Amino acid sequence: MHRTYSMRQSRAPTASQLQNPPPPPSSTKTGRLFGKGGFGHALRHRTAGQFGPDLAKKLSQLVKMEKNVMRSMELVGRERMEVAQQLSLWGEACDDDVSDVTDKLGVLLYEVGELEDQYVDRYDQYRVTIKSIRNIEASVQPSRDRKQKITDQIAQLKYKEPNSPKIVVLEQELVRAEAESLVAEAQLSNITREKLKAAYTYQFDALREHCEKLAIIAGYGKHLLDLIDDTPVTPGETRAAYDGYEASKAIIQDCEDALTNWVTANAAVSSKLSTRSRTLSQRRRANIPRTIDGHDLTAQDAPLNDRESGLWIPASAHKADGYEEEEEEEEEAAAPSIQEHTVEGESRGRQEAVAAA
Template sequence: MNRSLSLRSKKTHQGNESGGGTTRRFGFASMRASTQPELSKKLYRLIKSENHVISAHTSAGREQISIAAQLSEWGLSTNDDAISDISDKIGVMLSELGELEITYAHNLEDFRSVLKSIRNVEASVQPSRDKRAKITDEIQRLKYKEPQSPKLVQLEQELVRAEAENLVAEAQLSNVTRQKLKEAYAAHFAAVVERSQKQEILAKHSRRLLALLDDTPVVPGDARPAYDLERDARQILADAEEDLRNWTLELEEVPTNASLDAGAMPSMANISIASSVNGNGEQASLQGSDAVEPKHEVVV
């Protein structure tokens, strides 16, 4: 990690679409991305890319499980009792490593669907911004062309409503984005820790298995001593199984204060949004309806 402390080059400007995702820029995924509202395009692409990571880990896991079986078969075919037993047991371990890789991919799926809730709010906030901008433009146009138009009064009223609606939308966006970003990546990193710790357990026991294989060289015609360590090998598998069974995820908590109601507003009855949302129709439904106190919770 000897690189800079930021991924952004000094030249990067907002709206610059370059970055890691350029390889699929003109692909099918990008075509569909172009139908996404501007606001949610970046996250839309990121969520697509996450699919590639997920399928790569799934594929790695499946191949590992396949190789585990192949190793076991190969060991059997050597007609060497020691190699046969150890390779079969190593195969069991490799297979479990593969399963953990697939579980990791499943956990990333969950992470990915949490990210989608941010993208969805982004997509839904875009029309609210567009509406406000459109009314503002129309007012400017009318003021220039027909300064006395009675439609101006109507538009000014519409603008107040649109601004109020947009204020709510932006607050929802901010609330959901912060909450879900934390939740998503807290889960992502918890999944990394789980995979890491479990695979480390398996790898260490697997090395114990290897120690049972006597690699003292023989001279031609000499028979190797009979292999009698099946019991020890089985015990190592049992040890690994027990360690995995006793494993629990122990992590520093990621604290959260996010306690949102169905309207993505603070779920506290004592907060009124009337002062900031002047008379628009959404006030009632957006105001916190659950009479619960904010709790200090934990994301994962």
């Protein structure tokens, strides 16, 4: 939790991380040519989908928009940590109960910021998987273009020179192009479905964990608020001495334990289908043909690399057209890392008590 006040000296992996190891840091954190401002955000939004094959433009735009979403979430996480620090600093000058509770609320809010940062990393798994669909679409586009080009040439020759011997040659090329296109389209169909399901499984699993943990923090935050004596007092009356330090520390410990031990199997919120929805879903699954001897097209990737005939062009070949990873143009400079949260000023009495515990 909050690195200044947390009772944990080291952050051991949580039960959820042991069950589902965290991904590497998000690609949006690695480097930024335009820094943390909104210029890169606006540039991606305006240029998204303007380059590359027509087939991949819409998905390319989606990928760029998702990058903006991730950058925004990253900013939110940093600012939550700063808010937690400021709340804790403000509470120092208040009465004992308010001071202690705002201190512990800063712990919880700082943890929210860290959860936002972890969520960005898992969200990037979804985005990278969607990008793989975009790359396949880019690879399929040349085969479509070649088939259309040959078809147009045949139609033009039949109109101008009906007896031209080139028509026979072009028709043979069209047969080959159609065969290549059929394989490419089947690959695109198969991979799109596989990657789409995988991508949004990443996103929804990450979203579920993130929201469940936020709900845990919110619940313990309200328990902390109960420690504040909000009974009105008359002028000159003195409130009873605050004796909730141990209670607030115990609440924080309980919250840490709940976050550490959370796993998907113990999620509090479950999405239950109605009888009608369940019946229709089961009917849909039953109607999907399950052939024992299915057609595996994964091994057909390699042969479709006939550069001489131009039948198949990998997505990497589109670099010359400015397509491959437009975001790379803005990620040449290293981005400043998120600084660890520290609180300036004198040590507070209850910090020493926490450290001693």
